[in-house]
Amino acid sequence: MKMGRPREFCVDKALDAALEVFWRKGFEAASLTDLTDAMGINRPSLxxxxxxxxxxxxxxxxxxxxxxxxxxxxxxAAPDAYGFAERMLMGAAAMMTDPSHPVGCLAIKGMATCSDHTGVVREELDKVKTNYEAAMLGRLTALRDAGEFPADTDLQGLMRYLTTVVQGMAIQASNGASCADLRQVGQTALKAWPAKKGVPASA
Amino acid sequence: MKMGRPREFCVDKALDAALEVFWRKGFEAASLTDLTDAMGINRPSLxxxxxxxxxxxxxxxxxxxxxxxxxxxxxxAAPDAYGFAERMLMGAAAMMTDPSHPVGCLAIKGMATCSDHTGVVREELDKVKTNYEAAMLGRLTALRDAGEFPADTDLQGLMRYLTTVVQGMAIQASNGASCADLRQVGQTALKAWPAKKGVPASA
DNA sequence: CCATATTTGTACCGATCGGTATGAATTATG
DNA sequence: CATAATTCATACCGATCGGTACAAATATGG
Known part of the structure; x- marks a missing residue:
């Protein structure tokens, strides 16, 4: 057993509370007072x-x-390219408007907030973004190799289109858009996506 | 002529400098020191x-x-609905990556920054957004009445889709996307837009 | 019980925030 | 020249920022 006075709060609960504050207010706008109040602890404990x-x-x-x-x-994990885009857009719409947590996206809000701000936060957000982009591009490449796209398809462009729509959704959500609103945006965005395999392209 | 010591700086130039700072850093992150330094004036003058x-x-x-x-x-001012969307997306791509000023969009960055922040800034951004949405919706309505869209078209949804892509572009731009990158996103986004009048819908 | 280790609460640190009091400098008016 | 009006430069205000020194409190190991 560890020596010394035992901690009187749950680290995970406190972290969840901090996440909620960062998500709602952004990194810089979230003060230590905001954080400690929400976490129910004081500064030295934090x-x-x-x-x-x-x-x-x-x-x-x-x-x-x-x-x-x-x-x-x-x-x-979607089996085909259309399903990938569909799950991406619909999943984002659902998550970003889930009433059990703040609206929008912590990472996207963070990137919009501190674009001119060097430091750990920016680096970490860049890392998340890079990882996500690499994962998406890898998946799209595999799907192309599986015949879902023509060999000369610009996968980077498709990925950028998808992420752009998702990022726009985050702004929409933080401006009060409903889940239905965002799902409709996603449905419209899907019309620009290569049609399901074997299904003729049409609106 | 006005009495008293004459102003030693150009108000318009100073305002441009302030705009540049706000655009680059956001409202809250732009300190008075940042602003006065860029504007070449001191605090009481500001x-x-x-x-x-x-x-x-x-x-x-x-x-x-x-x-x-x-x-x-x-x-x-575009004569048809497709031209409207096209000019919107391509114009946004060009403006948001114009090297003669900061990247992205001041208003979108501002909305992403102070979503939880009440005050004059938020109100003003909301006003801009409301005006823009009303103007776009009005134009789309006129275009529908002119036969560009079926009578039951969800114009609000189309407008939201367009603004969502533009907002996503702003994030992309602030993350270093090039004009070509954004134009390509715009071209992809246009595939989801109702086809030009008289042209059969297809990819 | 004593020494050690860890957490907690208070009270504080220097730095920076937006904003301003004050007086010298510079102009038009009389 | 004298007065009023306006701007400019310095130096400062209280508030808040992120971060911490310090000691009381609470646990374990001997």
Whole structure:
């Protein structure tokens, strides 16, 4: 057993509370007072358990990625290219308007917030973005090799289109768009996606 | 002639400099020191000429809307619905990556930044957004009445799709996407748009 | 019981935030 | 020249920022 006075709060619960604050207010706008109030602890406890504000954000972002952005891995697991795009867009619409947590996307909001801000936060967000893009591009490549796309298809362009729509959805969500609104945007966006295999292209 | 010591700086030039700072860093991240340094004036001069930080932002936003978002009015002037969407998307791609000013969009960045922030800034951004949406919807309605769309077309949905892509473009631009990247996104997005009048729908 | 290790609460640190008081400098008016 | 009006430059205000020093409190290991 560990020596010393035992911790009086649950680290996971506190991290969830911090994530909620970062998600709602953004990294810079979330003050330590906001965070400690929501987490139900005081500053030295936060510092002792999580390091500093940037480290706390990093851990909250890790949690966000693994707990809240599941729709991306579900999309990657889709058997065909159309299903991939469909799960991506519909999953984003559902997640970004889920009333059980703040609206929009922590990572996208973060990227929009600190574009001119160097530091751990920016690096971490870039890392998340790079990982996601690599995963999506890898999946699209595999699907092309499986015959889902013509060999000369610009997969990077398709990926960028998809991420652009998802990023726009995050703005829409933070502006009050409903899940139905975003799903409709996704449905429209899907019309630009290569048609299902074997199905003739048409509106 | 006005009495007193004459102003030693050009208000318009100073406002342009302030706009550049707000555009690059966002409202809250732009400090008065950042602003006065870029504007080449000191704090009391800024206060005397523009009121306060919020008022300065409001004036910079006005300038931004009238000087930098011309592509929207150009899109509204397009003779047909496809041209409207095309000018919208291509105009946004060009403006958001124009090297003569910061990348992305001041208004979209602002909305992403202060979603949980009440105040003059948020109200002003909402006003801009509302005006733009009303103008777009009005134009789409006129185009539908002119026979460009079936009578039961969901114009609101089309408008939301378009704005979502443009908003996503702003994030892409602030993340380093090139004009060509964004134009390609726009071209892909256009595939989901109702085809040109008289042209059969197809990819 | 004593020493050690860890957490907690308070109270504080220097830095920076937006905003301003004050007086010198510069102009038009009389 | 004298006065009023306006701007400019310095230096400062209280508030808040992220972060921490310090000591009381609470646990384990001896």
């Amino acid at each position: 510092y002792g358990a999580f390091g500093n504000k940037e480290e706390l954000f990093r851990k909250a972002l890790d949690r966000y990625v693994s707990e809240k952005v599941k729709y991306l891995s579900e999309a990657l | 206060y005397g000429a523009f009121g306060n930080k919020e008022e300065l932002f409001r004036k910079a936003l006005d300038r931004y809307v009238s000087e930098k978002v011309k592509y929207l009015s150009e899109a509204l």
